[in-house]
Structure formats: C-alpha cells, structure tokens
Amino acid sequence: MSQKLTIKSTISRKEKEKLKRRKTILKSALYLFSKKGFFKTKMEEIAKKASLSKGLLYFYFTSKEEILEEIVKEIYRGFMERIEKIKAKSISPAQKLEEFIKFEWNFYKRNKKFANLIFELYQEEGYFLKKGKVKTFREVHLREKEVLKNIIKEGIEKGIFKDYDPELASFIVSAIFHFVFMKSRGIKSHEEILELFLKGILKK
Amino acid sequence: MSQKLTIKSTISRKEKEKLKRRKTILKSALYLFSKKGFFKTKMEEIAKKASLSKGLLYFYFTSKEEILEEIVKEIYRGFMERIEKIKAKSISPAQKLEEFIKFEWNFYKRNKKFANLIFELYQEEGYFLKKGKVKTFREVHLREKEVLKNIIKEGIEKGIFKDYDPELASFIVSAIFHFVFMKSRGIKSHEEILELFLKGILKK
Amino acid sequence: MSQKLTIKSTISRKEKEKLKRRKTILKSALYLFSKKGFFKTKMEEIAKKASLSKGLLYFYFTSKEEILEEIVKEIYRGFMERIEKIKAKSISPAQKLEEFIKFEWNFYKRNKKFANLIFELYQEEGYFLKKGKVKTFREVHLREKEVLKNIIKEGIEKGIFKDYDPELASFIVSAIFHFVFMKSRGIKSHEEILELFLKGILKK
C-alpha cells in the first residue's frame, strides 16, 4: 500500500510535470504569436522558447493550430462564468455596465499579449489552416457581445440609457477594449472610458 | 497630323489597358487579402482571380508585399488632403469632429474590404516580410490620429469638450471606426455614433 | 531599270541595317556574357544594351544559346585559315611557333571580352541548354591544339626541340594564352612568353 502511494505520487508528479510543460509551451507560443503573428511564428521557435524539442510539441498538441486554440481556451477559462455572473446580478444596468467594463479592463490588462493576438483571431473562417478551429474565440466573443447588448437593452428599457441601437452600443464597447488594449500603452484606468461612454465628451 | 493623333491614341489605349490590368490585380488581391488574410492568400489565387498568369503579377509588381503596399497607397490617395482640409476649416471643433467622422464613415463604407485588412496592417514592424514596407498605412494612420487629437484638444481648450485625455478620446474614435467597419454590418449611419460619443449613453 | 536598281539598293540598305543590328546584338551579348557569365545574363539585358526589344532578339536568333554560338562563330571567322596558313609555311618550327604565338597573342588581345567567356565554353557537353550547341568553340579549339602539336612534333623530329610530349607542350601554350588573357592585365607583349617557353627560366 505504501508502495502504491509512492507510485501514485510519482505519477502525480509526472502529471504535474506534464501540465507544467504544457503551460510553458502555451506561454511561449502566446508570446511569439502576439509578437510576430501566428503565421510568422515557427514551431521551431516555440520549441526553442519553451526549451524543448520540436518533436515534443507534437506530443502535447496535434498541430500548430491546436496550440492556438488551446491558448484561447486556457485564457478564456472562467471568463464566461464571470460574465454571466455580472449579467445575473440584481443591480442597475449602469452598475452592471460598470462591472462589465471593469472586469474586461482587468482581464485584458492581465492578458495583454493575448489582446495582440485578437486581431488575427477576428479573421473570417478559413483564415486559419483547418476550418472549424479556433472556434472558442468566436464563441466567447459572441457571448460577450450578447451579454453586453443585454445590459444595454435592459438599461434602455428601464429608461436609464438613451434609445441607441444596442447592437451599435455594444459594438462600440467591444471596439474600445480590443483596440485600446492592442495599441494604447498610456491609459491607466478604465474609469475615463466608462465616463466618456456614459456622459459623452460634450460639456453641458 | 491625323495619323499622329491616331498613334498617340493607340499608345494611350495600351497604357489604359495596362492601368486597367494593374487595377484588376489590386482589386483581386484586395478581395482575397480581406477574405483570407495576407499570408493565406497565394499569388496563384490572385492570378486566377484576375484571370492572368502568375508570372504576370511580377511584371506589374515586384512582390506580394508590394501588391499590399500599392493597395494601401491606392486607397489612401487623397485621404490625407481631405483630413487636412477638415482640420484647417474655420468651424467649431464639434463641427470639425462631425465632418471628420462623416468623412471617415463614408471612406470606410466605400472601402469595406480594405477595412477588413486593417487588422493585419496594425501588426508590428517585422510582421510583414521586409521591414519598412506597408509603411503608407502606418503614416496615414498616425496622421489621422494626430488630426483627430488636435480637434479634440482644440475643443477642450475652447471649453466645448470635457477635459478628457485627447489621446484616449482620439483612440476611441479610431477604434470605433475600424472595428465597426470591420465587423458590423447593420449600422446604417454615423450619426448615432457621433451622438453617442458627444453626449454619452446615460439619460439626463 | 533605274527603278530596279533603286529597289535593289533599298533592299540592300535594309539588309545592311539588319546585319548591323545583328552585330549590335552579338556585341551587347558578348559584353554581358563576358562580364556576368552566360547564365546570369538575361535576354532583357541584352535587348536593353542593344537598344531594342526583347522580342526582336528572337527575330534575329532562335535562342539565347544561339546567340552564344553565333558570337563564337563570328569571332573565329578566318581564325582557322590563319592557323592553317602558318602551319603550311615553309619556315622552321621555331619560326612557326613564333608566328603562331604572335598570332594568338594579337587575336586574344583583340578579343579580350571573348577570352573571358572561354572559361565557360570549356565546360563539358550538357553544360549549356541543348546538347551539341556551342560546338564551334570545341572544333576550333581542337584544331588549334592540333596544329600547335604538329608544329612542336615537327620541331622535335627536326631536332630543334627537346623530346617533350607534344601533347603536353601544346597544352601548356594553350593554357598560357587563355589564362593570361583572362586574368592578366599587365603583360605588354608576347615575346617574354615565347622566350620563357623556348629557353626556360633557369639561368645557364
């Protein structure tokens, strides 16, 4: 029995090692994808950055594209739940919007490298090698926009927000986040963004 | 003399043909770049779409990358002058902003395919094959943001706009345009965007 | 009849023009072949240097390779006769050798560009595009060596030259000429070469 445990813990350590390796690969790939783009990044480079051999990448992932997909999955882990939780809260739409924006702000701040990649992910189906891949992003992004749209819709219905097209409004929030994170370096907090979106730039 | 004219017009026709071909190539390339991305588009495909041989592409352009650069140049022809003209007008900053947004709206509406490409163009130096290429986009985009920032700064100084960071504000306008054009299909006019930006979404 | 003559002279002038063109092409090609080598020289470049269109080259010659062959033919025109004449003279082998060397010296001096090309021409069958082409060079060169060998053989038989292998001796003379002309710039006359070959470098 003691042996069993030993074996078990050995396996467990092995498993841990494996998971750690996996993470190292994803991290290295993310770094390179965000810096040079998906197509310009070579498997060789990912391997080198992760300090392992090219061949081993194929033990952990079936293809370059799968690495990308797994990056997206990993990053979005828990993302949806958080979003849904905000949606479900019994607070005013304005407060929901604030929480939403705050959450996204922090999320993209934590995942700045990933934000760089997003532009490539936005490409149409067929942009990446095999169809149907990199679908997580599409799914998450769709749901993200959906929730945002609902918040705005709710605000309009409750007479808090003006009667803008929710599609447009949610689009604009999306746009701001992705764009700001990809390119801006100087913006320190999300509050100005929220304020601008809420009250506009015009004085009085 | 009449013969002279005939000759002249013959030459002219040939030149016209050539220019037309050139345009066909650029159009085909733009279509494919915007649909599949720059890297996934093959020279073979561009040739096929333009109904000519692969080799001929290299008669008109020196490389795939040059095709991209020429697309950008072609599209931005006259763009800067229009932007500068708006900047120079003696109207209020709010009106300038309106004209600016209106112009960009129409521009990107006219060049929807190009708007799709923009995400790739935003990539860092070194993303494309040879350094220093595809610089037109970078230049134009920089100036575009500069002008916008100036308009907003002017508005703030004249007490018309609130004291937001002009960098942030101009960034947001940029973001909205590029994003909206790339992905949105339903938005019919720019007026709502302008209004939202000016007055915010909050009622009262 | 006067008309006939006029026509004749018109044709004749045309013919002359054509021949002149032909020569211009060959000259341009020789210049480029000798400078950059046969393979690195493009038809486009030959056309440009000869101030005519690429297409027209194919009116005068059937292929790039034929241009090379014609260059060789043109240059070697009369060469064989001169060589044979020297061989047939009733003078001593030493004098023949002198005349031979003098002739070759002047020949390669006059055709320095061609001398540069010779290295490529020495390549085996199959080096150039279609087999059996550029044969003139091979033929002339073979005969040239043959004659030289005979002169030396004659000298040996008459007890004037030492009993060296005529093959070797003739080879050395060939070598010297082609090599000296290709690379040396400073040698002013052939007399030293002849002297060296006749008496050797050793004093006494």
Add this chain to the structure above:
Amino acid sequence: MSQKLTIKSTISRKEKEKLKRRKTILKSALYLFSKKGFFKTKMEEIAKKASLSKGLLYFYFTSKEEILEEIVKEIYRGFMERIEKIKAKSISPAQKLEEFIKFEWNFYKRNKKFANLIFELYQEEGYFLKKGKVKTFREVHLREKEVLKNIIKEGIEKGIFKDYDPELASFIVSAIFHFVFMKSRGIKSHEEILELFLKGILKK
C-alpha cells in the same frame, strides 16, 4: 560510468552520421557542379545523388551557394599551411619551385573534380548570387600566386633564374596547373612540366 561512455559514444555516432551526411552532400554537389556547372545543377539533383530529400539539404546548408563555398573550404583545408611551409623552407628557389609544383600537382590530381569547377570560380565578383561568397577560393588563389611570385623573385635575386617578370612567370605556372588539370587526361607526372618551365623547349 560504463553507461556514461555508452551514451557518449552514442552521441558521437550520431554526430559522425551527420558529418558523413554532410560529406555525402558535398561530394554529390561537387560531382554535379564539376560535371554540369554550378548553375545547371539543381538542388533536386544534388539531393537525388546524395539519396536524400531536397529539404534536408537546407538542414545542412543554408543555400546552394553555401554548398559551393563549403566545398571550396573543405578542399582547401590545410592547403595554405602547406604552401607557407614550402615558402619558409631553407632550400634553394629552384628546389622550392620543385616542391611547390609537386605539391600542386598532387593536390589537383587528388581533387580533379574540383579542378573542373575552378573555371567557374574564376569569374568576377557578382557572378555568383550573393556578393562576398565563394571568397575562400579568391583568398587562397591570391595567396598561392603571391607565394609563387616570391619564390621566383627570390630566384631572380639570387641569380638562379633569368630576369623575367615574376608576375608573368607565376601566372604561367598557375595557368598550366589549372588548365592542365582541367582538361588534360594523359599527363602522368609533373616532372616534365617543371623541366619545361626551367629549361625551355629549345635544344641547346
């Protein structure tokens, strides 16, 4: 410890395999370059001759041109040292000349295929694709001629050789070697060449 050694020897075997492959490639390339010339030889052919895939060539070398350069380097390995050693010996210039000629004779005899290539290597800068490449040949050849010139100069100064231009005399020796090796098949030894060069062909 014995295991360590085994591992070591395993690594060593792999390294050896790799070096062997490298040599096979160079050998195949040399064979083809010397037979058909550099430009007419295709990477495909080199791969086929070496019984491996085209792609693998680029694992061992960065380009076709590098293969050529490496061939030259490989062949000239140790060549300079030998030449310098001859130069430094305290023997008479005539003896030095003899040793020099003997050495070169044996060298080019051992590397007959390479001797064929030399004619292409003699081409001007810019003949090969990228400038600055295939420089080893140029360097070695320059030094080779320099040493030979010095030997002859020394001979003249010591009153052993006649007062010929050392430039010319060294040129002739070079010429003979490269030429003789490239084309002659029948010459059995270098002694006749040396003798001819020393004493000339003229009897008495």
Add this chain to the structure above:
DNA sequence: GATGAATGAGACTTCATTCAT
C-alpha cells in the same frame, strides 16, 4: 519588322509534420 505584355515551366527555399532512435 518591332514591341513588350503574357505565359508557364521550373528554380530555390520554407516549414509543419513525421519518425527512427
């Protein structure tokens, strides 16, 4: 005759993926 636009075969090279060790 003359032009130069057009073709297309084929070259070099890259790189994701596989596989023997």
Add this chain to the structure above:
DNA sequence: AATGAATGAAGTCTCATTCAT
C-alpha cells in the same frame, strides 16, 4: 518521453520564349 534528422508539399519568384497588336 524526448530528440532532431528527415520528408515533401507548397510557396514565392525568375526568365526564356511566345504572341497579339
């Protein structure tokens, strides 16, 4: 598990040659 040598499909680009005008 791990390596990195090996593969081969596919991409960009070149250029001799052809051909419509």
